[in-house]
Amino acid sequence: MHDLRQLRLDPSGFDNALARRGMPPIAEAILALDSQRKSAVTAVQEKQTRRKALAKEIGILKRGKLDSSTLETEAVQLRNDMEALEQNAAELDAKIHTILSELPNQLDPSVPDGKDEADNLEIHQVGERRDFSFIPLQHFELGEALDEMDFAVAGKISGARFVVLRSHLARIERALGQFMLDLHTREFGYTEVSVPVLVNANSMYGTDKLPKFADQSFRTEQGMWLIPTAEVSLTAMAGGEIFAVDRLPQRLTALSVCFRSEAGAAGKDTRGMLRQHQFQKVELVSITTPEHSEEEHERMTRCAETVLERLGIPYRRMLLCSGDTGFGAVKTYDLEAWLPGQKAWREISSCSNTRAFQARRMNARYRKADGSVDFVHTLNGSGLAVGRTLIAVMENYQNNDGSITIPEVLRPYMGDESVIGRE
Structure with missing residues (x-):
């Protein structure tokens, strides 16, 4: 299994290392999936922050016996959105994991190039x-x-x-x-x-x-x-x-x-x-x-x-x-x-x-x-x-x-x- 952190630091080096095994470039595709996963995680965090704020607002309205239905509807939608985003992030993470698990190890520099x-x-x-x-x-x-x-x-x-x-x-x-x-x-x-x-x-x-x-x-x-x-x-x-x-x-x-x-x-x-x-x-x-x-x-x-x-x-x-x-x-x-x-x-x-x-x-x-x-x-x-x-x-x-x-x-x-x- 490869270290995703190292791939992020040197994607061209990652591709060059695998090219010695006759493999086409793949770092860009992995990083694109990684970017989508990060965006989904960030969106979940933002929506979670909004849900916490809503919970406080709803609590204030209820204590004042005011109508909180609009905010409660928004909270339900946020929860549904978060679940969808979390599922998407997990699917992207699994896809990245699968790709990395199917890639061969990088070769030591002392290994000679050759076909067979x-x-x-x-x-x-x-x-x-x-x-x-x-x-x-x-x-x-x-x-x-x-x-x-x-x-x-x-x-x-x-x-x-x-x-x-x-x-x-x-x-x-x-x-x-x-x-x-x-x-x-x-x-x-x-x-x-x-x-x-x-x-x-x-x-x-x-x-x-x-x-x-x-x-x-x-x-x-x-x-x-x-x-x-x-x-x-x-x-x-x-x-x-x-x-x-x-x-x-x-x-x-x-x-x-x-x-x-x-x-x-x-x-x-x-x-x-x-x-x-x-x-x-x-x-x-x-x-x-x-x-x-x-x-x-x-x-x-x-x-x-x-x-x-x-x-x-x-x-x-x-x-x-x-x-x-x-x-x-x-x-x-x-x-x-x-x-x-x-x-x-x-x-x-x-x-x-x-x-x-x-x-x-x-x-x-x-x-x-x-x-x-x-x-x-x-x-x-x-x-x-x-x-x-x-x-x-x-x-x-x-x-x-x-x-x-x-x-x-x-x-x-x-x-x-x-x-x-x-x-």
Whole structure:
């Protein structure tokens, strides 16, 4: 959500910032509605002043047993006019609120201009890509050959974009989630939280998932929403709160099931488990002060990178361009893992700073040392997407006989097994 006060101070700057996202000028239209709303509010105040004066005059006339019917008629008309004006002001306010809620966040100056992912800027690459002595397979070829990854059964019980994992692959998926949680809580100071995966509309709206992404989420008949990411639950916990400055930053993490309808993804990644309706993800959320949000963004991204480094997965950090940065973010780093079976870099984590955009929508604030109150900054990132990390492990650690070597850091979670092979 944007700050209307800032728009009033610099309408051309507001339009110029949104133009970087390819949006037409809109500040003038918003200010016109705002002017109408102010006029209606002013008119209500003027009529209220007149009503108070009339009430006194009517009282004097009645005490003197004089006719006050004319003034009483005027008072009734004033009341009716005020109700109409108040309704008009409320409708205008709601319209302004709706427009502002549907506008994306303004981008940080460091974000490069660009149309789509092809224009993203590579910051660095980490890790050596393995030189295979054989043609590496994709994860679904490996999983199906092991008889531990089943899309046919998942399709029978649920439909497309679901998977059933069995035996070692089910266990290593669980191991990955536990390893990530242990790393983030024990080494990086995040607090583990078990969150609801069903949330109300206010939580979805506050984390900028509504109304923009309604078609990409699942909604129950009772009006609840299945979370597309634990970011929603974790960040919404701050809604309506006023934090003491010495309680910030708040660093939270959760391993949860996530649900996405993948609207508009027809024909994309139809093989395998890269793009699923249901998947697991470890989420990182930070609630902090404005002066520390940039360093918190870097810290969060490093936490996610460390997971890949400990697993020995080659990756690269990308700074997303203006055309690829998400709706609520001012700046986003994507981490892309190298998948040798696909011979491609694929996103495995996205770490974003939304600054006060979400906080303003959910009224999440903090009290400064001087007693004044301001909006917190919120950040979120994948630490990591568990299913995609499983894919990266399978493809990078595959062997010529179809077996998969288990990364050393995961072996304590796997009963000290070192290889997944066909039994």
